[in-house]
Amino acid sequence: MSAKSFTTIGHETKDHPIYIEEWEQLAKEKLKKGPFDYVRSGAGDEKTLAANRAAFDKWSIYPRVLRDVTDATTRTKLLNQEISLPLLLAPLGYQGIIHPDAECASARAAEKAGIPFVTSTVSTRSLEEVAEAAPTGKNWFQLYWSNNREVSASMVSRAEAAGYQAIVVTVDTGLLGWRKSDFKNGFAPLKEAMGDANYRNDPAFRKSVPHWTEENIREEILKNILHPNLVWEDLLFLREHTLLPILVKGILHPDDAEKAVDLGLDGIIVSNHGGRQLDGALASIDALPAIAARVNKRVPLLVDSGFRSGSDLYKALALGADAVLIGRPYIYGLAVSGEAGVTSIIKNLQTELDLTLALSGANSINELSTTNLIQTGC
Numbered sequence: 001m002s003a004k005s006f007t008t009i010g011h012e013t014k015d016h017p018i019y020i021e022e023w024e025q026l027a028k029e030k031l032k033k034g035p036f037d038y039v040r041s042g043a044g045d046e047k048t049l050a051a052n053r054a055a056f057d058k059w060s061i062y063p064r065v066l067r068d069v070t071d072a073t074t075r076t077k078l079l080n081q082e083i084s085l086p087l088l089l090a091p092l093g094y095q096g097i098i099h100p101d102a103e104c105a106s107a108r109a110a111e112k113a114g115i116p117f118v119t120s121t122v123s124t125r126s127l128e129e130v131a132e133a134a135p136t137g138k139n140w141f142q143l144y145w146s147n148n149r150e151v152s153a154s155m156v157s158r159a160e161a162a163g164y165q166a167i168v169v170t171v172d173t174g175l176l177g178w179r180k181s182d183f184k185n186g187f188a189p190l191k192e193a194m195g196d197a198n199y200r201n202d203p204a205f206r207k208s209v210p211h212w213t214e215e216n217i218r219e220e221i222l223k224n225i226l227h228p229n230l231v232w233e234d235l236l237f238l239r240e241h242t243l244l245p246i247l248v249k250g251i252l253h254p255d256d257a258e259k260a261v262d263l264g265l266d267g268i269i270v271s272n273h274g275g276r277q278l279d280g281a282l283a284s285i286d287a288l289p290a291i292a293a294r295v296n297k298r299v300p301l302l303v304d305s306g307f308r309s310g311s312d313l314y315k316a317l318a319l320g321a322d323a324v325l326i327g328r329p330y331i332y333g334l335a336v337s338g339e340a341g342v343t344s345i346i347k348n349l350q351t352e353l354d355l356t357l358a359l360s361g362a363n364s365i366n367e368l369s370t371t372n373l374i375q376t377g378c
């Protein structure tokens with residue numbers, strides 16, 4: 001889709017909101033308090049959640065004019081694959097608390113839009129079901145490291161067998177963040193039996209729980225996921241167990257980015273988990289420039305946390321990211337209208353990015369660099 005086709009978009013979205021805030025409000029009206037607060041909230045006093053948004057205002061787009069932008073396009077390549085825009089749907093667990101079609105709807109919307117969908121380890125639908133729902137999709141699998149390496153290896157093998165194209169290892173959740181609204185609401189999605197599909201179906205996990213009962217299974221899953229002892233060397237085990245590209249999600253420091261490249265990992269996702277883990281950590285967009293400089297295009301660099309508009313995406317791409325992941329926005333779309341809602345969110349972002357490119361005087365994502373921005377805030 002190019003900026004020229006913008007006029008057709010109004011029609012396609014006429015029954016849907018344009019503002020993300022409206023989607024959020026509709027999702028709030030539709031969902032129960034526990035699930036809605038679980039999705040919206042951040043850790044602690046939500047300083048990082050807020051910083052993720054505020055940090056975009058430090059940068060302004062520095063436009064150029066009188067350039068022919070008739071052919072401006074958001075198409076680009078990621079991991080040697082064509083994607084229609086540099087956007088991915090981030091791994092969000094437990095989507096069954098949001099909509100009965102859960103991850104299958106999100107994966108189908110991503111498939112139709114030509115962008116990757118990242119299935120979470122704690123998805124409501126098993127990774128095989130998600131792959132079946134979007135058989136031509138660019139499906140990636142997010143791994144929560146297991147305390148039992150055989151379980152991690154087994155999940156990755158299943159992902160390979162189901163046609164997944166990349167593995168994302170999340171490394172910022174060795175312990176769960178201090179999530180006050182969930183404590184207040186007494187809400188724990190795993191207790192709702194919404195994130196256990198990948199474990200129930202996993203032969204290595206079943207073998208590792210000798211006294212499997214319906215009562216203890218979710219406790220066992222939690223014990224399995226939380227891994228404060230995970231260290232870089234553990235990732236070598238994964239490197240040896242798959243030929244799929246491995247991306248590490250949850251990097252904020254350039255030294256850690258360097259370490260990931262040194263270990264032979266294939267990509268980095270700059271992320272503070274949408275402000276849900278370490279409250280007080282820096283905004284992702286603030287972490288990006290130093291990491292981009294250090295990585296220096298040796299591996300793809302992705303970023304998430306707080307992205308809500310085409311202009312936000314543009315800023316990250318100009319600061320050195322190859323693509324951006326969104327989380328809550330598409331989940332609000334899912335809550336409001338299932339697959340169609342997710343599609344609307346993607347289309348609006350694509351159109352806005354396309355227009356932002358063209359209006360700034362650029363024709364493609366690859367042209368963007370820090371010269372397209374100027375720092376106007378601190």
Ligand SMILES: Cc1cc2nc3c(=O)[nH]c(=O)nc-3n(C[C@H](O)[C@H](O)[C@H](O)COP(=O)(O)O)c2cc1C
Binds near residue numbers: 170
């Ligand atoms: C409800 C919810 C569930 C999440 N579940 C996961 C998960 O299972 N695995 C993971 O790596 N990240 C998870 N995340 C973090 C997202 O992948 C992503 O980093 C974050 O949502 C990006 O910020 P944004 O929501 O502001 O776009 C979750 C985030 C939310 C909001």
Ligand SMILES: CCCCCCC(=O)C(=O)O
Binds near residue numbers: 222
């Ligand atoms: C024990 C780790 C579970 C994390 C669950 C999903 C998630 O990442 C989130 O932010 O919530």
